[in-house]
Amino acid sequence: MLPVGDKVSSFGFTCKSEAKGVTCVKDDTGHGFRIATDSNDTF
Known part of the structure; x- marks a missing residue:
């Protein structure tokens, strides 16, 4: 677990x-994803 x-x-x-989730970004492209209590997104 990663503390807030x-x-x-x-x-x-x-x-x-x-507080509501975790955001991960690929360092060389800036693309990533967010996993949250209310939604999941990619960018």
């Missing part, structure tokens, strides 16, 4: 924990 406000980088992704 913390972030971790591994395998070319950086993930940040927020």
Whole structure:
């Protein structure tokens, strides 16, 4: 589990924990995904 406000980088992704979910972004493209309590998104 990643505490709220913390972030971790591994395998070319950086993930940040927020109050309602986690956002992960591919470092070289800026594309990623968000997994939240109310929705899941890709970008």
